[in-house]
Amino acid sequence: MSKLRVKILTWNMGDSKLTQEEWASEIKTSWSIIATRDFDVLGLCLQEDSRGQHGKMGDAVAEYLKADFDMVSHSVEGPPEVTKLSFSVRAFLYVRRTMFSNYSVRKNDVCLKRTVFCSKGTAGISIIGFYGSQVTQIILMSSHLPFEPKKEDLGYQERIQAVAKSFGEVYDNIVDETVEQRIAFWAGDLNFRNNAPISPRGKPMADQLDYAFSVRPASFFREFAEPDVEFPPTCKMVACDRMSCPACRNRSGDQHIPSCYVNETSKGNREPSHCDRILYRADGVDGEIVEYRSWSRARAVQHSDHALVLATFDITY
Numbered sequence: 001m002s003k004l005r006v007k008i009l010t011w012n013m014g015d016s017k018l019t020q021e022e023w024a025s026e027i028k029t030s031w032s033i034i035a036t037r038d039f040d041v042l043g044l045c046l047q048e049d050s051r052g053q054h055g056k057m058g059d060a061v062a063e064y065l066k067a068d069f070d071m072v073s074h075s076v077e078g079p080p081e082v083t084k085l086s087f088s089v090r091a092f093l094y095v096r097r098t099m100f101s102n103y104s105v106r107k108n109d110v111c112l113k114r115t116v117f118c119s120k121g122t123a124g125i126s127i128i129g130f131y132g133s134q135v136t137q138i139i140l141m142s143s144h145l146p147f148e149p150k151k152e153d154l155g156y157q158e159r160i161q162a163v164a165k166s167f168g169e170v171y172d173n174i175v176d177e178t179v180e181q182r183i184a185f186w187a188g189d190l191n192f193r194n195n196a197p198i199s200p201r202g203k204p205m206a207d208q209l210d211y212a213f214s215v216r217p218a219s220f221f222r223e224f225a226e227p228d229v230e231f232p233p234t235c236k237m238v239a240c241d242r243m244s245c246p247a248c249r250n251r252s253g254d255q256h257i258p259s260c261y262v263n264e265t266s267k268g269n270r271e272p273s274h275c276d277r278i279l280y281r282a283d284g285v286d287g288e289i290v291e292y293r294s295w296s297r298a299r300a301v302q303h304s305d306h307a308l309v310l311a312t313f314d315i316t317y
């Protein structure tokens with residue numbers, strides 16, 4: 001029996017933009033969740049990433065881990081950086097070289113909302129290789145689903161359609177059903193809201209995603225599940241700027257501090273919500289959930305209006 005540790009991070013970067021050199025410095029000094037290297041596979045899902053010089057976090061992580069890990073990645077690209085709009089969605093897998101050998105890579109993506117440029121989407125990657133003597137597939141999907149602030153349901157119906165499209169056009173095209181041992185993760189700013197209706201004039205649901213799980217067949221979500229959510233809402237948070245940073249952002253990953261959230265009731269019922277989620281599926285292996293929590297300890301995360309969410313799994317073969 002052997003054990004594989006997988007850590008998944010998802011983060012809507014918002015206005016947090018650093019160069020690759022700045023990312024490298026911050027990862028070393030502030031990102032203990034990466035710097036400890038206490039994983040065999042790291043999945044990194046980024047939303048609202050930049051296409052230009054300030055979209056280099058994934059590359060900085062690869063540089064930091066290069067002595068022991070290989071990186072594969074895929075993205076859905078949004079507007080160029082000169083437009084001041086950053087909608088790219090990226091998925092990165094960092095794999096410890098001693099754990100996997102002779103692996104192949106699959107990639108696919110789908111745009112979920114488009115005006116002139118793609119503004120929401122899902123990017124998926126997978127590796128298929130030997131873990132010891134066993135052929136194993138690891139899948140990672142990163143999503144940024146639509147949000148419609150002018151609608152009573154805040155875009156719930158559009159998000160359900162986006163879920164179907166993400167699984168149908170990304171997951172179904174990269175999963176290899178002939179591989180008996182598979183672990184798959186779907187993470188991102190899924191944009192499902194707390195205390196919001198799922199139809200016009202409908203009653204508010206405590207959690208739109210939980211409601212969708214309760215009324216949809218398991219096949220709709222391709223048998224994916226979510227660990228229990230016991231961390232505070234992850235959006236929309238008061239972001240630090242160059243002049244000030246509320247002290248609550250240092251603690252916002254651990255406790256719900258009302259003053260750390262932006263009141264946007266003028267734009268609809270935008271209560272603090274668990275927008276950022278991590279779902280998983282395990283086939284032919286046993287998966288133990290070690291942790292599932294939000295995190296805001298790094299300076300860059302505090303400059304975003306979203307907390308980062310992370311999950312750690314021990315996979316037993």
